[in-house]
Amino acid sequence: xHVTIATDGAYLTLHQNDRATRYHAxxxxxxxxxxxxxxAGNGQRLIALRDIPVDTHIAAASIxxxxxxxxxxxxxxxxxxxxxxxxEHAYDAPKRNGQGWLSENVATWDANLQTDVPVAQFSAxxxxxxxxxxxxxxxxxxxFGKIEGGPVExxxxxxxxxxxxxxxxxxxxxHFEVRTEVNPTNLxxxxxxxxxxxxxxxxxxxxxxQVLYCLESSAAGGxxxxxxxxACVHRxxxxxxxxxxxxxxxxxxxxxxxxxxxxxTSRRPMIELAPDGELxxxxxxxxxxxxxxxxxxxxxxxxxxxYRRLGEIIDDPExxxxxxxxxxxxxxxxxTRVLHARKAYSGTGTRWLQGCYADKDGLRSTRDxxxxxxxxxxx
Amino acid sequence: xHVTIATDGAYLTLHQNDRATRYHAxxxxxxxxxxxxxxAGNGQRLIALRDIPVDTHIAAASIxxxxxxxxxxxxxxxxxxxxxxxxEHAYDAPKRNGQGWLSENVATWDANLQTDVPVAQFSAxxxxxxxxxxxxxxxxxxxFGKIEGGPVExxxxxxxxxxxxxxxxxxxxxHFEVRTEVNPTNLxxxxxxxxxxxxxxxxxxxxxxQVLYCLESSAAGGxxxxxxxxACVHRxxxxxxxxxxxxxxxxxxxxxxxxxxxxxTSRRPMIELAPDGELxxxxxxxxxxxxxxxxxxxxxxxxxxxYRRLGEIIDDPExxxxxxxxxxxxxxxxxTRVLHARKAYSGTGTRWLQGCYADKDGLRSTRDxxxxxxxxxxx
Numbered sequence: 001x002h003v004t005i006a007t008d009g010a011y012l013t014l015h016q017n018d019r020a021t022r023y024h025a026x027x028x029x030x031x032x033x034x035x036x037x038x039x040a041g042n043g044q045r046l047i048a049l050r051d052i053p054v055d056t057h058i059a060a061a062s063i064x065x066x067x068x069x070x071x072x073x074x075x076x077x078x079x080x081x082x083x084x085x086x087x088e089h090a091y092d093a094p095k096r097n098g099q100g101w102l103s104e105n106v107a108t109w110d111a112n113l114q115t116d117v118p119v120a121q122f123s124a125x126x127x128x129x130x131x132x133x134x135x136x137x138x139x140x141x142x143x144f145g146k147i148e149g150g151p152v153e154x155x156x157x158x159x160x161x162x163x164x165x166x167x168x169x170x171x172x173x174x175h176f177e178v179r180t181e182v183n184p185t186n187l188x189x190x191x192x193x194x195x196x197x198x199x200x201x202x203x204x205x206x207x208x209x210q211v212l213y214c215l216e217s218s219a220a221g222g223x224x225x226x227x228x229x230x231a232c233v234h235r236x237x238x239x240x241x242x243x244x245x246x247x248x249x250x251x252x253x254x255x256x257x258x259x260x261x262x263x264x265t266s267r268r269p270m271i272e273l274a275p276d277g278e279l280x281x282x283x284x285x286x287x288x289x290x291x292x293x294x295x296x297x298x299x300x301x302x303x304x305x306x307y308r309r310l311g312e313i314i315d316d317p318e319x320x321x322x323x324x325x326x327x328x329x330x331x332x333x334x335x336t337r338v339l340h341a342r343k344a345y346s347g348t349g350t351r352w353l354q355g356c357y358a359d360k361d362g363l364r365s366t367r368d369x370x371x372x373x374x375x376x377x378x379x
Numbered sequence: 380x381h382v383t384i385a386t387d388g389a390y391l392t393l394h395q396n397d398r399a400t401r402y403h404a405x406x407x408x409x410x411x412x413x414x415x416x417x418x419a420g421n422g423q424r425l426i427a428l429r430d431i432p433v434d435t436h437i438a439a440a441s442i443x444x445x446x447x448x449x450x451x452x453x454x455x456x457x458x459x460x461x462x463x464x465x466x467e468h469a470y471d472a473p474k475r476n477g478q479g480w481l482s483e484n485v486a487t488w489d490a491n492l493q494t495d496v497p498v499a500q501f502s503a504x505x506x507x508x509x510x511x512x513x514x515x516x517x518x519x520x521x522x523f524g525k526i527e528g529g530p531v532e533x534x535x536x537x538x539x540x541x542x543x544x545x546x547x548x549x550x551x552x553x554h555f556e557v558r559t560e561v562n563p564t565n566l567x568x569x570x571x572x573x574x575x576x577x578x579x580x581x582x583x584x585x586x587x588x589q590v591l592y593c594l595e596s597s598a599a600g601g602x603x604x605x606x607x608x609x610a611c612v613h614r615x616x617x618x619x620x621x622x623x624x625x626x627x628x629x630x631x632x633x634x635x636x637x638x639x640x641x642x643x644t645s646r647r648p649m650i651e652l653a654p655d656g657e658l659x660x661x662x663x664x665x666x667x668x669x670x671x672x673x674x675x676x677x678x679x680x681x682x683x684x685x686y687r688r689l690g691e692i693i694d695d696p697e698x699x700x701x702x703x704x705x706x707x708x709x710x711x712x713x714x715t716r717v718l719h720a721r722k723a724y725s726g727t728g729t730r731w732l733q734g735c736y737a738d739k740d741g742l743r744s745t746r747d748x749x750x751x752x753x754x755x756x757x758x
Contacts, residue, residue, distance in 0.1 A: 050694065297401055312429070364643075
């Protein structure tokens with residue numbers, strides 16, 4: 001490997017065999033790992049971009065023993081970079097593009113996952129060992145996971161949340177009870193079957209994790225099902241790119257105002273993309289979709305046709321994984337991606353679940369911290 | 380006013396004077412207010428789009444006494460719409476377009492707001508009357524507000540959150556203490572001055588509200604300042620649309636891994652737009668910005684130039700509002716929009732604040748519920 005510097009010092013190039021990878025002077029300087037730039041303990045950057053001269057350029061660069069030494073002018077500051085870190089953070093490569101691409105940490109699924117549902121024993125998760133690491137990996141990959149063998153006691157769902165994050169309290173409480181009610185404020189609390197949906201799209205930010213925990217289950221019916229919204233959206237895109245585009249380009253509106261003092265509204269697309277086209281979210285909920293007013297008149301018929309077709313795909317049994325929660329069993333879903341539904345249940349016997357919300361950044365943080373521990377152990 | 384129906388029944392047109400407003404059959408049917416379509420109590424939709432025939436069209440329509448009666452085929456179902464509701468939800472109009480537009484509920488500001496900071500007395504807010512409604516309106520409009528005259532007791536900040544929402548607990552706890560620490564895990568807990576920033580951009584979803592509550596303040600310095608990120612972004616766009624675009628079109632990356640078991644990362648643009656260009660968020664935090672790897676090589680210099688210029692605008696005293704929190708005073712900021720900063724404070728004397736996070740959907744919900752109450756009282 002050798003290094004060359006552009007004539008004006010604006011960037012350097014690492015050459016290895018026939019590969020050349022460029023790094024800008026300003027990027028290198030801003031990401032310098034020296035203790036004046038980055039706090040040794042917590043890794044936070046100690047300087048702002050205003051502290052780096054606007055005419056920063058590379059005055060010298062050399063490779064020594066697995067590291068790259070760079071001298072920045074006009075600061076006349078020499079910084080050492082690990083070549084491994086530079087390779088991991090290389091940005092001089094074609095970007096993923098197109099609409100709807102997914103992170104490599106995500107895998108889509110359909111009904112074939114029925115025989116391979118991510119599942120773990122409550123007692124094994126509590127030990128936070130290999131079973132826990134494996135379950136967390138699967139839940140982030142597939143967007144849902146099941147837990148078996150938990151305690152049958154009110155509030156046990158909080159022990160599930162404690163595994164990876166924190167409860168997101170809402171106007172429904174820190175948790176909510178899911179039983180048949182005589183005068184429900186929300187259809188979820190009746191015995192009706194519900195179309196697969198994501199929860200609370202009328203919140204912004206939407207709760208990104210839901211936990212449902214079963215405490216009693218003697219009523220007939222009431223099976224739970226989950227559907228991968230990302231898989232459904234990809235199927236829609238494959239069938240008809242126009243349908244995908246119209247749902248991604250225009251904001252739907254959602255509303256919930258079923259209680260005094262509550263008037264929750266949001267304005268977000270059913271298919272949410274990052275600016276570079278990454279598929280990052282799905283919102284789908286017939287109950288709380290309010291009148292769409294931000295779709296141009298000449299796109300409204302297309303938007304409704306796309307919404308209808310997405311619903312048909314979501315309803316297709318080939319997309320769904322079904323299971324019945326028994327007392328002491330729970331499931332966790334990524335509410336920005338995986339839709340869940342409940343089949344109708346009868347009034348005889350009882351069915352009692354407790355639900356709560358949490359956020360997925362805690363889940364990803366737990367996964368990534370475990371991955372780093374694993375890498376350190378392997379090194 | 381009179382109504383006409385398109386030949387194929389796909390839409391109808393309301394004619395008033397020289398204005399014509401069209402409504403599609405499928406939109407009208409999906410948004411029908413009749414009790415079989417919408418639950419009378421909670422307003423949730425009782426049917427899914429799959430329950431509405433795909434060949435739905437308008438068979439008849441007439442206007443009677445402030446209402447529009449529409450008969451839908453093939454269901455042969457007649458529904459009554461209030462003309463006022465239809466006017467409010469008209470979508471047959473040019474859409475706001477361009478990049479960076481703002482909701483009419485938002486007003487940008489700069490240092491001139493110094494003499495007109497939204498402020499209310501703690502005791503007045505607790506009564507939830509006109510002062511409360513006015514303060515909530517201002518906080519949603521300007522993205523921040525101050526509270527004075529609150530109790531000087533640990534945990535009082537939770538009473539502020541109770542006014543409009545719920546605490547978002549994080550790995551920093553339900554709340555965090557802001558005092559000088561000898562071995563801080565986060566630079567916010569030192570006496571250093573901090574550049575204006577939004578908090579926790581490494582979370583996804585980011586906490587959308589922050590509350591900071593002062594309990595002791597005898598140290599010199601430590602003034603708080605706030606800057607309107609939306610105003611800064613608009614100024615950047617006016618100066619250089621390319622700068623605005625490059626920050627909106629590419630994802631930055633943020634990271635915090637300063638504690639065992641924590642590895643929070645996010646991938647979001649510094650300037651966040653809705654698909655139709657609405658400016659909906661700003662993320663700006665030099666401490667937790669990690670190495671940008673999703674920006675194409677040929678855009679990286681431009682991206683850094685834009686990031687630098689945005690920082691200069693944020694640092695411009697003409698953009699900032701400054702105040703000193705005394706014991707029993709607090710401020711609330713919209714963390715998706717308003718940056719906050721702290722000037723350096725000295726080690727003599729004490730400075731003790733408590734902070735916590737919450738979410739802005741609760742703030743908007745409270746405002747909108749109060750608005751509806753006001754409208755009902757006026758009717």
